[in-house]
Amino acid sequence: MKLYRYPEQSSWKALLQRPVADAVSLTQRVRTVLDDVKQNGDAAVKHYTKQFDNVELNTALVSAADFEEAEQSLSEELKQAILTAKNNIVLFHEQQISQPVIVETMPGVQCWRKSVGIERVGLYIPGGSAPLFSTILMLGVPAVLAGCREIVLCSPPDANGKLHPAILFAAKIVGVTKVFRIGGVQAIAAMAYGTETVPSVYKIFGPGNQYVTCAKQLVQQEGLAIDMPAGPSEVAVFADDTVPASFIAADLLSQAEHGADSQVLLVTCSEKLIGEVEAAVAEQLAQLPRKDIAAQALTHSKLILMRDETSAMDLLNEYAAEHLILSCANAAELAEKVINAGSVFLGNYSPESVGDYASGTNHTLPTNGYARAYSGVSVDSFVRKITFQQLSYQGLQSIGSTVIQMAEAEGLQAHANAVKVRLQ
Structure with a gap:
């Protein structure tokens, strides 16, 4: 994983690029x-x-x-x-x-x-x-x-x-x-x-x-x-010194093992934590059955050191991660600042894998930055919402002049007539 120290906001777009296929x-x-x-x-x-x-x-x-x-x-x-x-x-x-x-x-x-x-x-x-x-x-x-x-x-x-x-x-x-x-x-x-x-x-x-x-x-x-446009699986983690490095390493590797084109990010304000996480990643990676796949994913994954939580959250909202983990002392407070993410995991005991399998939330989520505009799968994804309306004669009298005025102003006389013939 490559380390980026205090990147300027003008460089964020390039920094946060996902792997691209031909x-x-x-x-x-x-x-x-x-x-x-x-x-x-x-x-x-x-x-x-x-x-x-x-x-x-x-x-x-x-x-x-x-x-x-x-x-x-x-x-x-x-x-x-x-x-x-x-x-x-x-x-x-x-x-x-x-x-x-x-x-x-x-x-x-x-x-x-x-x-x-x-x-x-x-x-x-x-x-x-x-x-x-x-x-x-x-x-x-x-x-x-x-x-x-x-x-x-x-x-x-x-x-x-x-x-x-x-x-x-x-x-x-x-x-x-x-x-x-x-x-x-x-x-x-x-x-x-x-x-x-x-x-x-x-x-x-x-x-x-x-x-x-x-x-x-x-x-x-x-x-x-x-359901939605999709790309390789991804996770972004924001962490502070209150979380063991082994937790963060496990979260990063849980997404990296999905595929060689997956991407994982660690964003933090603690340079000390970055070194600890790198060591923990190396140790845990060696034990994984899918270590070759995870290792390939790590080649285009990133460690990003930010000056403060405000800029860190701005960068994470710019990234719009499929999975966002907030492993920090004030996770609930920072969660209120999340604008773009597929699914958010709060605190040190909410690993992303729980949402992948069994907590109840859906794991089919927007990737590749589409969390800026798309939601994850839900019951709504499988329905169409059809509108109905029913007017009594009194109701048509109440609204009729409004419709007639608007239709005639748009030059659509037949629309106006559909109301007039019922009122005459």
């Missing part, structure tokens, strides 16, 4: 796969599964027997952990469900808004270097609570053509309707366009590598909705 060649390669699946359906999906995953698929659809086998193979401890996490996620997300409130804006003029679940949604679950079954809970729970009628899940098969049993168990307990052993760009294409076996959906959710992310952005340009 967008032109990436887009061309992804576009080729999307177009092929659009034209050739299951045959193209089978071809790319063989090419990219080295798996020959007879059928991509997961059977009832596969679900049963997966459940039997999991330890009771892991199943209980998944159920506990699910219950917490349900409890948190249930509070997001809103009931229609009728507002009488004028006597006889009633307006309200109703949330209606998106009928068909697609969930993409990475399964390559790490089978992210926790993401099924984060996406499946709010989808079911929102009332989505069809929930389609795609995840890449392993070398034996199977999905990790925890993926299938999580999919079953949340209520996913169909699961397919399909990964990568071909999965996004199948859900976007539909094939002979994979139904097309109206909105696609879920993280993925740069190819999956690019595919989601390209199908969005064609009119399909996606």
Whole structure:
């Protein structure tokens, strides 16, 4: 990790740049796969599964027997952990469900808004270097609570053509309707366009590598909705001398191990802490099974020494981290100054990994600076909010002249007439 001492504000934009992929060649390669699946359906999906995953698929659809086998193979401890996490996620997300409130804006003029679940949604679950079954809970729970009628899940098969049993168990307990052993760009294409076996959906959710992310952005340009723009996972930590360096090192490495293109930042006003964290990172890194991946992520990660908390918070708001950890004595006070972040973790005993798995909040969050404009996934992500209105004759009399005056001023006489004919 590279150390930056007291950077001037004029340099922050360059300093806070994320790792960038070659967008032109990436887009061309992804576009080729999307177009092929659009034209050739299951045959193209089978071809790319063989090419990219080295798996020959007879059928991509997961059977009832596969679900049963997966459940039997999991330890009771892991199943209980998944159920506990699910219950917490349900409890948190249930509070997001809103009931229609009728507002009488004028006597006889009633307006309200109703949330209606998106009928068909697609969930993409990475399964390559790490089978992210926790993401099924984060996406499946709010989808079911929102009332989505069809929930389609795609995840890449392993070398034996199977999905990790925890993926299938999580999919079953949340209520996913169909699961397919399909990964990568071909999965996004199948859900976007539909094939002979994979139904097309109206909105696609879920993280993925740069190819999956690019595919989601390209199908969005064609009119399909996606959860949010996304990039590699990231964390920013603000810490003071009250936190053990080992805590900070563990938090940084927990994100660095996601992928070689992940990014982690430590922002602090304590130069002493920086040295301690560097030593702790080196010690913990050596013990990680995914140390090679984490080490690559650390090459474009940063240690930033700031003069005071005010400038530190300004810099962190400029960065707009997916995950922001405030490990300091006055975490609650500084939390009030957070403007841009996906999810915030307060104090020395709130590691980001708790939010990733089981506290109840959603871990599908805006990355790459999109936290300036986007929220994380919630029940709202899976609904459309439709407005309704109903007027009595008295209500139309009350509001009629207002509408007529405005419509005629805009030169839209038919609009005015729609009111006049009812009042005459």
